[in-house]
Amino acid sequence: VLLVYIISIKSKIDQMYFEYKNNILNWYGVNLKNITRKVDELLLKEYNYEGPYYLYSESLLNDRLSRFKNIFRKSKFYYSVKSLSNIYILKRVKKFENFGLDVVSGAEILRGLSAGFSGEEMVYAGVGKTSHEIELGLEHKLKSFHVESISEVRQIERISRKNGVVARITARLNPDIGVNTHHYIKTGIEESKFGILPEEMKQLYDIVTHSPYIELSGLQVHLGSQIMSSAPFFKALKFLQKNASIAEKELKKEIEYLSLGGGFGINYKQYMKGKPLKEFPLEEFAQKLNEINNSPWRIDFEPGRFISAPSGVLVSNVLYIKQRQKTGIVICNAGMSDLIRPALYSAFHPILSMEIRSNKKRKYDIVGPICESGDFFAKGIDLPVIDEGDKLIVGFAGAYGSVMGSNYNSRPFIPEILVSDNEIEVIRRPQSGTDIFQYELNI
Numbered sequence: 001v002l003l004v005y006i007i008s009i010k011s012k013i014d015q016m017y018f019e020y021k022n023n024i025l026n027w028y029g030v031n032l033k034n035i036t037r038k039v040d041e042l043l044l045k046e047y048n049y050e051g052p053y054y055l056y057s058e059s060l061l062n063d064r065l066s067r068f069k070n071i072f073r074k075s076k077f078y079y080s081v082k083s084l085s086n087i088y089i090l091k092r093v094k095k096f097e098n099f100g101l102d103v104v105s106g107a108e109i110l111r112g113l114s115a116g117f118s119g120e121e122m123v124y125a126g127v128g129k130t131s132h133e134i135e136l137g138l139e140h141k142l143k144s145f146h147v148e149s150i151s152e153v154r155q156i157e158r159i160s161r162k163n164g165v166v167a168r169i170t171a172r173l174n175p176d177i178g179v180n181t182h183h184y185i186k187t188g189i190e191e192s193k194f195g196i197l198p199e200e201m202k203q204l205y206d207i208v209t210h211s212p213y214i215e216l217s218g219l220q221v222h223l224g225s226q227i228m229s230s231a232p233f234f235k236a237l238k239f240l241q242k243n244a245s246i247a248e249k250e251l252k253k254e255i256e257y258l259s260l261g262g263g264f265g266i267n268y269k270q271y272m273k274g275k276p277l278k279e280f281p282l283e284e285f286a287q288k289l290n291e292i293n294n295s296p297w298r299i300d301f302e303p304g305r306f307i308s309a310p311s312g313v314l315v316s317n318v319l320y321i322k323q324r325q326k327t328g329i330v331i332c333n334a335g336m337s338d339l340i341r342p343a344l345y346s347a348f349h350p351i352l353s354m355e356i357r358s359n360k361k362r363k364y365d366i367v368g369p370i371c372e373s374g375d376f377f378a379k380g381i382d383l384p385v386i387d388e389g390d391k392l393i394v395g396f397a398g399a400y401g402s403v404m405g406s407n408y409n410s411r412p413f414i415p416e417i418l419v420s421d422n423e424i425e426v427i428r429r430p431q432s433g434t435d436i437f438q439y440e441l442n443i
């Protein structure tokens with residue numbers, strides 16, 4: 001059962017980031033103290049739950065999705081489900097006509113279907129699709145399998161032939177283009193596990209030419225995540241256009257689209273009102289792309305973070321504080337099992353006190369409760385004096401936050417809450433302790 005609380009707030013998207021008003025933190029113009037008080041009440045009453053949670057804003061989500069409206073001529077967009085995959089979020093994405101889904105597993109196909117998308121509105125990426133997942137994709141007539149190796153193409157052809165259906169595929173090419181981002185999220189360089197090398201494409205053309213059960217609908221690249229400038233995309237576009245001409249010659253058939261993947265970045269360090277947000281120059285890029293793209297192919301995208309990251313925060317309580325010589329150690333009830341990005345990529349996420357109660361600042365390490373020293377959100381940051389019981393807000397936690405959560409230390413998955421102008425909805429209930437080990441009983 002979906003739990004809904006009726007509220008009334010006036011969000012102002014022009015104030016979308018953080019700001020203190022009368023020492024209370026506001027997020028896109030909304031007083032977070034009022035909202036979290038209501039959420040706390042609801043979670044305590046309904047689930048006897050007092051832990052951390054993810055809070056998403058429907059207004060911000062809509063605002064980010066509308067940024068893609070009408071600026072790219074003819075393009076189609078496939079929201080990258082893996083960045084924030086809650087079904088109720090996907091249902092919001094569904095309201096935007098120019099959006100389908102980019103999925104990376106069988107279960108993400110099922111999520112998409114549950115949210116009301118048809119298979120025709122999904123593209124399926126990933127280097128290791130299993131035969132079960134391929135069967136599922138064929139059954140639901142996916143728009144395209146974004147294939148990553150010649151062996152995968154052979155496997156899809158075998159399965160579609162067995163089932164007497166035609167599989168549409170898109171070759172994800174490895175363009176060997178570097179981008180300026182964390183090494184773990186560079187995906188378009190030669191040494192990465194992703195994509196098919198251009199020199200391997202001959203084998204793909206052979207398979208497609210000789211089989212009526214497989215069709216090449218497009219070519220794709222995905223360069224990486226957190227890309228801040230247009231230049232690598234234009235480089236990749238040239239690369240795709242060149243390869244598309246070759247493909248059409250080889251196959252004597254037209255291909256439908258080129259996809260430049262996702263990766264539009266946001267700088268999480270600019271988060272206070274008054275400082276403009278630094279992010280990928282989307283509108284400028286679209287304009288330039290429209291001007292220069294006179295090739296016959298449609299150009300599609302698979303954005304994730306650009307939409308989901310600013311739309312969510314992690315809400316956490318301070319359990320204990322202990323003093324070390326130089327810094328205070330603030331132990332929160334949220335940890336790396338809830339948001340792993342600082343531990344895994346040394347990623348920066350802004351940490352903000354919900355309420356400023358002192359003009360004095362101190363140096364703090366903000367850490368989680370998990371038995372592991374990598375379990376921290378920030379080290380040595382200056383914050384107004386914090387007390388036990390205070391609330392801390394971790395910003396830009398919408399993308400790759402909840403979805404990368406784990407049950408490490410047998411910690412339950414935390415709830416997800418969606419706030420709109422007139423409702424607070426629990427879109428994922430808290431997992432209970434026994435939920436975590438249910439699969440270990442009665443096997």
Ligand code: LLP
Nearest residue numbers: 080125222225262263264302303304305400
């Ligand atoms: N398309 C493909 C094929 C991808 O592999 C990805 C992300 C996207 C689209 C969406 O990229 P975005 O627009 O969100 O940057 N866990 C990492 C990010 C991994 C991204 C993997 N690929 C993080 O927390 O930074």
